[in-house]
Amino acid sequence: MTLRTAWRGPAPFRSARAALPLPRAAAALGPDHPVARAARARGILAGQLAVTSAVLAALLAYSLARGAAAVSVLCSAVVVELWAICGLAFTSGRLRERARDVIADADQPPAAAEIAAERAHLTSSRRRRQLARSLERALYAAEHWPELSITSRPPPTVRHLLQCGEAAREVTRLARDPRTSVRGVAVLDRLICGGYSSALYAGSPDRLARELGRIRFLLETG
Numbered sequence: 001m002t003l004r005t006a007w008r009g010p011a012p013f014r015s016a017r018a019a020l021p022l023p024r025a026a027a028a029l030g031p032d033h034p035v036a037r038a039a040r041a042r043g044i045l046a047g048q049l050a051v052t053s054a055v056l057a058a059l060l061a062y063s064l065a066r067g068a069a070a071v072s073v074l075c076s077a078v079v080v081e082l083w084a085i086c087g088l089a090f091t092s093g094r095l096r097e098r099a100r101d102v103i104a105d106a107d108q109p110p111a112a113a114e115i116a117a118e119r120a121h122l123t124s125s126r127r128r129r130q131l132a133r134s135l136e137r138a139l140y141a142a143e144h145w146p147e148l149s150i151t152s153r154p155p156p157t158v159r160h161l162l163q164c165g166e167a168a169r170e171v172t173r174l175a176r177d178p179r180t181s182v183r184g185v186a187v188l189d190r191l192i193c194g195g196y197s198s199a200l201y202a203g204s205p206d207r208l209a210r211e212l213g214r215i216r217f218l219l220e221t222g
Helices: 003-008 011-018 025-029 034-105 113-123 125-143 156-175 182-193 205-221
Strands: none
Touching: 025 034, 025 113, 034 113, 034 182, 113 125, 113 182, 125 156, 125 182, 156 182, 156 205, 182 205
């Protein structure tokens, strides 16, 4: 046995420890936590979608056997299936937002499977590039506002970026760096994807400057 092998410990113990799953949000954070409630809603919709998919498959076979007589029933099942898909997409997005907010607001986020999944999403190079490009597009819109068509313009408050363009460019550079803090990326995600109520599209220029400064600080310290 080499010194390196002895330091790492027995292989069965390492593999068993690595395989230990993280607790679900309801167990780690309590059933009333926003992440746990969102996860519960997603689980309910996922179960409903599985049921409707099975029913739809059965109705499809039935309609093939019965012909036009079963078409109306099949169309109704398709509508229910589409509603279930839309509901699952909505609840999945809500769960990601809740998990992202936990990461953004805590130095050490609690260990929960849903939060770990969102953390992995935020640390991916693809997501970092997406957020950086979104902020760059917003800055471009602020700098070229008169040249944009009315239908393609974001809210006029995006022009507040003109007063903090240097900070915005630095944030986009840091966001692409895989070494930077995932918490900073989470706060940037909330700024970009928070809708028209976020500091990027609502509030004063000072509020946006403070938020960009905070994001830059979190990314740099990470």
